Amino acid sequence: MHRVFRRINHTSQKIANYNPENTVKYCTGTEETDGQWSTVQQPIRTHDTMVYSPTANQDARHNGLQSNSQSGRTTQHTFIKTYKIAPKNQQNRSAGTSVTFNRNGDAPGRYDLFQYQWNNITGHGYRMIGQWTESLQLNIEEMQWPRGESDIPISVCSLPCKVYERKKVVKGMPCCWHCEACDGYQYKTDQFNCKLCPYDMRPSTNRSSCQPIPIVKLEWHSPWAVIPVFLAMLGIIATIGVMATFIKYNDTPIVRASGRELSYVLLTGIFFCYIITFLMIAKPDVGVCSFRRIFLGLGMCISYAALLTKTNRIYRIFEQGKKSVTAPKLISPTSQLAITSSLISVQLLGVLIWFGVDPPNSIIDYEEQRTINPDLARGVLKCDITDLQIICSLGYSILLMVTCTVYAIKTRGVPENFNEAKPIGFTMYTTCIVWLAFIPIFFGTAQSAEKLYIQTTTLTISMNLSASVALGMLYMPKVYVIIFHPELNVQKRKLICLLTYSLLIPPPSEILQNPYLKICLIPGDPKHVYS
Structure with missing residues (x-):
């Protein structure tokens, strides 16, 4: 509009010199132009804004002069002043058309919209599909799209990103972006950035925030716990029954011949082997973790210390009998208890040092079940005991077991008078097989997401089987004779x-x-x- 008024002001001074004869030709509005760079001819509609601009300029000057005459002042009208007093409303003309101006003095745009289409009759050409006059009027039915589609294709630089995606701006095109998902344990902080959740949290479903990772532990009703608990309960009942039978028939020949003192020590160790199952499944806290450390290797240590003392006594008596008739030393019941106690004290000393170096505590391990999919991630509530510490705690008991097995092999040919040599040998052979199967399972599942369940179940079942083997092979035959065949108890x-x-x-x-x-x-x- 500024340019229009400049030209009007410049040419209005030459209106008096206007000669109609100098005009070459008047436009009718039906002319066609041949595009210089296009092979398609397009009819052009004339716009009447320029036609009525001089009139609008004159109206503005007229309004200004009337305003000044009423106030008694004479003003020199420049371009700026003329522009400011230009009419802002609709101006009706003799041709039946109108010219309007917005608040800035500009005339509104008027456009015809065409689409380049294919027609079976005329071939390729432009077809009018709508207009723009203050607003868009679009005839969608007249439009054509590739492959005969009826829906308007999406024509944008970038689609809106999903709620869990961030915008990655395209270099050199600040208004365009690629949608990139916040993966793993990341959440979306804003529409352009992702951030990693804290270690103990995971992203929400829509990744708009972080939420705490659920905490799990081995439950009593879990299938991983039901089987060990069932075996432990049967073992405890059987152990109590055997111990009650031995106490009742304490002075009978069978009980006395089995070495009453070490028999009760061995039964105590078997009982502790069953008890550890309940401690391994109980909810971890400082108290439970303390008892786990104490009884984890104590039950096996007591059992195999007693068996080692027995087999060592038989071996020494047998070897001494080959050389002389003099009885070997340290074969009395008191000496046997002293040897067993000294072997057990090594385990207790190791546990005491363990308590001093690393006090027991319960922790939440977020690494054990930190899966690739954060929805499956879990924090594991457990005692602060590593796999290496478990093996070290059991290592001394396994050493006693192996040593006892060696003595059992050496005493396999003793006379029948030493009636416990062969049962002890069978017990140790079976126990070694159980623990040889335990070790690869325990360490082979160290990287599994089910590590807590597999290792706990494997450990408790192995200890239950070891205790059951000793109880069944060393005590059940004697209890059977005592109860069902008392005439043989001589x-x-x-x-x-x-x-x-x-x-x-x-x-x-x-x-x-x-x-x-x-x-x-x-x-x-x-x-x-x-x-």
Whole structure:
């Protein structure tokens, strides 16, 4: 509009010199132009803004002069002043058209919209599909799109990003971007940036914020815990039953021959092996973690220390008997208890040092189950005990077990008088097989997301099986004889003197039926029967 008024002011001075004869030709509005760089001819509609601009200029000057005459002043009208007093409303003209100006003095734009289309009759050409006059009027049905599509194709520089995606601006095109997902444990801080969540948190579903990672532990109702607990309960009941039977028949030959002192020590160790199952599944806290450290290797240590002392005693007696008739040293019950206690004290000393160096505590391990998919990530509530510490705690017990197995192999050929040598040997062979299977399973699952469950279940089942093997092979046969065959609960080669007044009196039936008694009559003394 500024340019329009400049030209009007410049040419208005020459209006008086206007000669119609100098005009070459008037435009009719139906002319066509041949595009210099285009092969398509396009009709051009004339715009009447320029036609009515002189009139608008005159109206502005007229309004200004009237305003000044009313105030009694005379003003020189420059371009700026003329522009400021130009009419802002609609101006009707004789041709039936109108010219309007906005508040800035500009005339509104008027446009015809064309689309280059294919027509079966006329071929390629432009087709009017709408207009712009203050607003857009678009005839969508008249439009054509590639591949015959009816919907308007998306024609934007960049589509809006999803809620979990950030905008990565294209270099050199600040208004265009690529949508990039915030992956892993990242969340979207704003529309252009992603940030990693804290270590103990994970992104929300829409990645707009971070939320705490759920905490898990081994539950009592979990299938990983049900089987070990069931085995432990059966083992505890059986152990208590065996111990009660031994206490009740404490002075009988079978109980006395088995070495009562070490038998009770061994039963105590077996009981502790079953108890550790409940401590491994209980909710970790300072108290539970403390008892775990104490009983983790104590039960096995007590059991194999007692068995090692027994097998060592048998071996020394057998070897000493080959050389002389003198009994070896340290084979009395008191000496056996002292040796066993010294072996157990090594384990307790190690646990005491462990407590001093690294006090027990419960922790939440977010690394153990930190999966690639953050939705599956879990924090594991557990005691602050590493795999290496578990093996070190069990290592001393395993050393006692291996040593006991060596002595069991050495005493496999002893006379039948040492009736516990072979059962101890079978016990140790089976126990070694159990723990040989435990080690690869325990360490092979160190990187598994189910590490907590697999390792705990494997450890508790291995300890339950070890205790059950010792209980079943060393004690169940004796309990069976004590309860169901009390007539066999006598010493071998026990002297029995039966006073009879005549050989016609037969010996008691229980003596004749006892396979452990060998009936013999002393010549010359028919009234005495010896075995």
